[in-house]
Ligand SMILES: Cc1cc2nc3c(=O)[nH]c(=O)nc-3n(C[C@H](O)[C@H](O)[C@H](O)COP(=O)(O)OP(=O)(O)OC[C@H]3O[C@@H](n4cnc5c(N)ncnc54)[C@H](O)[C@@H]3O)c2cc1C
């Protein structure tokens with residue numbers, strides 16, 4: 406048996422989601438090859454070769470891969486699949502964009518956002534915003550799976566897989582990259598951070614979000630998250646959204662500030678180890694899942710907490 | 715341009731889903747249902763494109779039980795022109811939905827399909843991408859902005875690191891994210907008018923698609939329950955607690 410894992414990377418660096426996906430692929434079984442499709446992505450390919458349990462790294466270079474266009478990655482992956490029994494992609498926006506295209510071309514039904522591998526055809530995945538955990542068995546000849554990173558810890562150790570260059574389709578493709586606006590930050594990455602501080606609608610403006618949430622996050626060495634309401638209102642950028650339809654996180658410490666705890670938000674953070682909630686409403690639903698609840702005005706509590714840490 | 719918008723009937727997002735005691739699924743008996751919120755955003759975007767005269771006709775499609783007709787009616791009241799109900803009582807998986815949609819695209823020949831990025835019941839996030847692959851069309855998933863540039867569409871996408879803009883040749887598939895627009899409420903006069911709009915009723919067999927599930931649901935269980943913890947009196951007490959459990 407052999408599994409092809411799609412690497413998540415930024416050409417010069419490998420994203421932690423790749424190693425987590427490899428861990429899920431190892432639970433599935435068989436030989437594991439990692440595909441790094443990029444543009445000037447040799448350093449990402451070298452980093453992928455160090456993930457423990459990888460047989461080899463397939464490195465494809467091409468301009469269309471610099472921003473992981475789904476149309477191009479599909480054209481690369483589908484022919485490769487004749488040599489594999491499964492395609493595992495991280496459930497990142499890149500993986501979610503590409504994997505269903507591959508599944509459709511292979512005429513198989515994808516299993517989305519698995520949180521557990523039970524055996525080589527059976528997986529667990531949350532549905533209904535995590536209010537139900539579904540166990541599904543796939544009888545498909547080839548499995549196409551996306552992996553929820555928060556449910557798998559990257560393995561320790563270091564491997565030494567070979568990196569093999571492979572040919573890449575050059576297009577033309579019907580989609581082209583135009584531009585991007587990426588958030589630049591020295592803080593840890595939200596999806597894999599050990600600590601997360603999130604702010605909600607209560608912050609009431611982008612200025613106050615920055616003034617109250619960021620210093621606390623920096624004191625804790627935490628990544629910053631937000632509720633949908635805070636993102637919709639423009640207090641925080643879209644990639645901060647934690648929840649059913651945003652990012653799913655499971656840090657050691659999650660601090661929810663001025664967030665009510667709607668089921669869609671809980672879906673993205675309720676597997677955190679320790680949850681702290683700060684809210685002025687002592688009946689806020691977030692308190693039903695928080696380990697430590699502090700009832701009061703965030704504009705008083707947060708500065709005090711930041712200064713005393 | 716002609717636009718096709720697939721709309722799914724799902725549990726109302728404000729209702730807390732309950733797992734059936736026998737572990738066979740989620741209990742939907744007597745539960746309030748609604749149009750999937752991402753589909754509402756898709757309909758709204760199509761209607762706005764029509765208001766800007768970019769779009770001439772909006773066709774709504776739903777695959778589901780007889781009641782999915784109500785979901786189509788909501789979309790018609792928002793500004794859709796006509797509907798197609800592909801009626802079945804089976805739970806149809808994204809791959810089969812995409813195949814039915816492909817057959818409808820082959821006969822309706824739209825220039826654009828706008829789907830939601832995700833149905834809030836199965837949380838699959840697959841259908842739009844699968845349809846694009848089956849049609850060999852380009853896709854702009856997780857869209858927060860769509861503009862027509864000549865004979866192309868520029869789609870701004872919500873990606874993990876921020877925003878990305880791609881240019882798509884037409885025909886194309888777009889899937890909507892939350893920030894694309896704020897869907898309108900259908901007004902009473904428009905709801906009345908929508909009653910007169912045409913809905914064709916078909917079956918999956920009419921499109922030659924076998925909707926037998928490819929994935930077998932072994933069981934559906936409640937997630938691990940998380941107990942409420944304790945109220946702490948003040949910041950000092952909170953810091954002491956966090957230190958005692960090694961969280962800071
Ligand atoms: C299709 C769909 C998808 C969604 N996806 C997501 C998602 O991925 N993530 C997500 O988060 N949401 C999502 N939502 C939205 C979700 O339903 C809630 O609307 C949202 O999470 C609410 O955000 P909030 O808690 O910040 O705001 P609110 O619910 O308005 O809560 C604000 C809280 O702040 C408290 N507060 C106010 N002032 C103060 C103060 N001075 N000090 C302390 N506390 C104060 C209030 O008591 C209240 O509890 C989705 C909804 C839909 C329909």
Ligand SMILES: Nc1ncnc2c1ncn2[C@@H]1O[C@H](COP(=O)(O)O)[C@@H](O)[C@H]1O
Nearest residue numbers: 720721777829830832833838839840841
């Ligand atoms: N049964 C269905 N009927 C109509 N549209 C659907 C159906 N299932 C999925 N879709 C469309 O595909 C989108 C994504 O659904 P999913 O891939 O199931 O998460 C939805 O927002 C709809 O636009």
